[in-house]
Amino acid sequence: MTRAAVGEETSFGSGRISGVMSVTCGALGLGAVFCLLFPSFLTVADARALYPLPYIRALIHLFLVGGFVLGVISLCLRRSKWLGATGVTLTLVAALLGGSRVPIDGELTTGPYLGLDWFLLNLIFFSVIFVPLERLFAHRPEQSIFRKGWRTDLAYFFVSSLIVQATTLLTLKPAMVLFDWAAWPALQTRVAALPFVAQLLAILFVSDFVQYWIHRAFHTVPWLWRFHKIHHSAEAMDWLAGSRLHLVDAVVTRALAFVPLYVLGFSDGPVFAYVAVVSLQATFIHANVRFDFGPLAWAVATPRFHHWHHGAEREAIDRNFAVHLPVIDVLFGTAHLPAGRWPQSYGLAHDTVPDGYVSQLVEPFRSKKDAG
Ligand SMILES: [Zn+2]
Numbered sequence: 001m002t003r004a005a006v007g008e009e010t011s012f013g014s015g016r017i018s019g020v021m022s023v024t025c026g027a028l029g030l031g032a033v034f035c036l037l038f039p040s041f042l043t044v045a046d047a048r049a050l051y052p053l054p055y056i057r058a059l060i061h062l063f064l065v066g067g068f069v070l071g072v073i074s075l076c077l078r079r080s081k082w083l084g085a086t087g088v089t090l091t092l093v094a095a096l097l098g099g100s101r102v103p104i105d106g107e108l109t110t111g112p113y114l115g116l117d118w119f120l121l122n123l124i125f126f127s128v129i130f131v132p133l134e135r136l137f138a139h140r141p142e143q144s145i146f147r148k149g150w151r152t153d154l155a156y157f158f159v160s161s162l163i164v165q166a167t168t169l170l171t172l173k174p175a176m177v178l179f180d181w182a183a184w185p186a187l188q189t190r191v192a193a194l195p196f197v198a199q200l201l202a203i204l205f206v207s208d209f210v211q212y213w214i215h216r217a218f219h220t221v222p223w224l225w226r227f228h229k230i231h232h233s234a235e236a237m238d239w240l241a242g243s244r245l246h247l248v249d250a251v252v253t254r255a256l257a258f259v260p261l262y263v264l265g266f267s268d269g270p271v272f273a274y275v276a277v278v279s280l281q282a283t284f285i286h287a288n289v290r291f292d293f294g295p296l297a298w299a300v301a302t303p304r305f306h307h308w309h310h311g312a313e314r315e316a317i318d319r320n321f322a323v324h325l326p327v328i329d330v331l332f333g334t335a336h337l338p339a340g341r342w343p344q345s346y347g348l349a350h351d352t353v354p355d356g357y358v359s360q361l362v363e364p365f366r367s368k369k370d371a372g
């Protein structure tokens with residue numbers, strides 16, 4: 001009970017929940033106001049026309065009023081004032097910059113942009129789904145939302161959303177430039193003519209098959225492992241932990257997994273649906289939820305299946321490489337899903353990686369003195 005030091009109480013009525021919610025609302029509101037102030041530089045070009053602006057403005061208003069009120073409640077309840085003060089300050093800065101009524105001036109340009117809107121929307125979407133799910137059905141109920149390393153993982157979530165334009169380009173372009181020769185128009189026409197669901201299922205299998213071998217290479221080739229071990233350095237599993245992927249790991253894996261989809265000529269609709277499925281499932285399989293799914297766990301990758309991929313114990317090493325279909329691991333002899341059991345701990349058993357996004361970004365390029 002040493003955590004119950006003055007100002008550190010976390011129980012209901014201590015002002016912590018209102019403080020955290022105030023900072024969250026204030027940060028989301030301020031971020032959204034920045035998007036309205038600089039839409040050409042901070043929003044995804046293809047998304048701009050899709051926003052229902054009156055609703056977005058109403059939502060920003062709600063965040064700012066909510067952030068302010070919750071901040072004041074936290075300031076009243078809590079002896080340590082920094083949470084409440086931060087939340088109130090964020091909402092006041094957003095209000096001073098124009099709040100929900102800030103006008104959108106000037107022409108929208110189509111040059112390089114940062115996906116701040118993409119980050120805010122994803123953060124809202126995933127936390128609305130996964131935070132309650134992990135609170136209600138936790139595999140490890142003692143694990144807090146703000147567990148060790150959450151700042152690092154949030155930084156990954158933030159940076160990968162901001163640079164979505166660059167990474168999308170790096171994912172799609174290599175296949176189009178380097179593998180155009182491999183395309184066979186007659187086959188592409190047939191593939192594109194398949195029903196939507198058939199194409200989606202085929203994409204899931206093809207991309208997971210390719211992803212399986214790339215992933216396995218990242219585990220077995222020492223200089224590739226230097227990048228991928230960053231993902232395995234997470235010692236706590238939850239929906240945010242899946243974001244921890246070195247830029248090289250993320251870009252190489254996605255670019256290579258896209259090659260067969262491009263060459264085979266799948267239609268845009270099923271490919272977009274697949275992108276939605278993969279981002280949801282990649283998040284879900286890291287989540288701190290205790291669902292078991294019974295025999296279905298052999299049909300579709302689940303949290304317990306992928307948690308074994310992250311297990312620090314010996315039996316978990318180099319197991320369960322698939323993201324969607326465990327059958328691929330069964331096929332190649334790497335499946336490990338002992339009935340009813342979960343790993344004891346997660347992370348790198350005999351290695352360490354520094355904390356923080358930037359330290360982890362440069363880590364694979366550092367001298368080999370402590371590699372191995
Ligand atoms: Zn791995």
Ligand SMILES: [Zn+2]
Pocket residue numbers: 231242286306309310
């Ligand atoms: Zn993982």
